[in-house]
Amino acid sequence: MHGSRRANLRLRALLQQSAMTQEALARAVNAAGRERGLRLFYDRTSVAHWLRGARPRPPVPDLIADVLTRRLGRPITVATTGLTAPDDVRQGIADGVEVAERLARLSDWDAVPGYGEDLPGTPHTTLAAPGTRPDHEAGTPAAHSTRPWGRRQEADSVRMMLTCFTTLDAVYGGGHARTALVQYLACDIANRLKTRAGGPAWKELCGLTIRLTALCGTMSFDSQLHHVARSYYRTALDLAEQASDQEAKALVLHRISVHARFLGQRREALGLAEAALEATPPGCASTVRARRTGHLAACLADLSDHRGALSRLRRAEELLGEQGHAVGESEDQAENQAVGRAHVHWRKAEVLGAQGTLPEAVTAMRTAVRSLxxxxxxxxxxxxxxxxxxxxxVGETAQAAEVIGAFLDEAAGVRSALVAHAHDDLRSRCASLPDDCAGAAVWQRLLVSRPSWGAADPGRRWCCLS
Structure with missing residues (x-):
């Protein structure tokens, strides 16, 4: 811990508002850390130090803000808690330098083994392994690209990398190539962000960088690194705002909403879903608007607003029938339409399932599976x-066994914590099946075929990532 010894009146006021004791806050922070793969052992004495003005090292201030957000039911930022150090306050990113710094520093979390275990005692900024940190962290000037990052070939190169990493994520899971993307962002992209350029090519490159950074957030999400995921999402959102890229901003807001929903932050997920849809430009592809509208419907269903959910769902289905696509869309239109249709029907199944109309939910989910x-x-x-x-x-054991068998055929080799959690949840559910032939067979397969990647996490939710 570090920081001045001026009493933290902001944190004390929030603690009083939340009706939490110091011991309760410490327990909640430790639990939030476990959700992100961190081993924390704070107690009442630690909270007393924070109230007297000490500041815990990152990412603990973010965890404290998250705990208070959930407790109070409204967004609480680190600045609101009074745990922000003077040099942590963002002064804007006029030339992208601060975003570049964040991308470089985020890579340290991967370069340092056991970072989470060492967190209570040692800041990650002093744990560099030889040869893994950016040059400027070692006390030498940062390397700058000598050629302007505004040339057409530069944009083409980054676009190819975005396509490559997106494909790897979709096919093999977030854990397959996440480390490579982290290093690409920290080295190649971060150095280019420090060069001053302008023009259409530069703007296009900023848009591609935002999408790469958001993709890294999604890969981290799928690797159970939720604090890391949020950090990449926030960095992508900052760059989108700095670049005045509305479509990129809408994309990032949508992904943050999906992440918040996964973490059980339902009201936050709803607000972010509404913000994403509002930020989506009018000329955006109708399938993109349909997917975001469908997600908004699912968020409303989570809060038992079934009428609002059905209304949004109908709007999403209407959008699927509309023609047209966004200018410069790189995906094949037929595949884009198929994916959009699949995700809308997925959300439809969630909305109908929440209302208890299970047969219709089964039909919608079948359509989603066929469309992907x-x-x-x-x-x-x-x-x-x-x-x-x-x-x-709905009691269709034989059909369920066939579907689960197909799941098991494909699950091996996918480095996805969400897929591993889905497998564990299916195994728990199938343990209570009647001893008929179909149920017994699928239960035996589930016992011996768990994906080798991803730690078990009982009770963890799993969901659609987009």
Missing amino acids: PPGHRRARLLAGARLGFLLLD
Whole structure:
């Protein structure tokens, strides 16, 4: 811990508002740390130090803000808690330098083994392994690209990398190439962000960088690194605002909403979903608007606003029938339409399931599974697992066994914590099946076929990632 000894009146006021004791706050912070793969051992004495003006090292201030957000039911930032150090206050990113610094520093979390275990005693900024930190962290000037990052070939190169990493994520899961993307952002992209350039090519490159950074957030999300995911999402959102890129901003807001919903922050997820839809430019592809509207419907259903959810769902289905696509869209339009249709039907199944109309939910989920192209392997696995659950709910054991068998055929080799959690949830559910032939067979397969990647996390939710 570090910081001045001026009493933290902001944190004390928030603690009083939340009706939490110092011991309760310490326990909640430790639990929030476990959700992000960190081993924390704070107690009442630690909180007393914070109230007297000490500042815990990152990412603990973010964890404290998260705990208070959940407790009070309104967004609480680190600045609101009074735990922000003077040099942590963002002064803007006029030339992208601060974003570049964040990308470089975020890579340290991967370069340092056991960072989470060492967190209470040692700041990550002093734990560099030889040769893994950026040059400027070692006391030498940062390397700058000698050629302007505004040339057409530069944009083409970054676009190819975005396509490559997006494909790897969709087919093999977030854990397959996440480390490579982290290093690409920290080295190649971060150095280019420090060069001053302008013009259409520069703007295009900023847009691609935002999408790469958001993709790294999603890969971290799928690797159970939720604090890291949020940090990448926030960095992407900052750059989108600095670049005045509305479509990129809407994309990032949508992904943050999906992440918040996964973490059980339902009201925050709803607000972010509304903000994402509002930020979506009018000329955006109708399938993109349909997916975001469908997600908003699911968020409303989570809060038992079934009428609002159905209204948004109808609007999403209307958008699927509209023609047209965004200018410069790089994906094949037929595949884009198929993916959009799949995700809307996925959300439809969630909305109908929340209302208890399970047969209709099964039909919608079947459509989602059929619509997803083969290249979207993780999404097909998660949709198939959800369909298996719904079939079990309606008593179709034989059909559920067939669907779960197809899930098991594809799950091996996918480095996705969400897929591993889906497997564990299916195994728990199938343990209570009657001893018929279909149920017994699928139960035996589930016992011996768990994906090798991803730690078990009982009770963890799993979901669609987009």
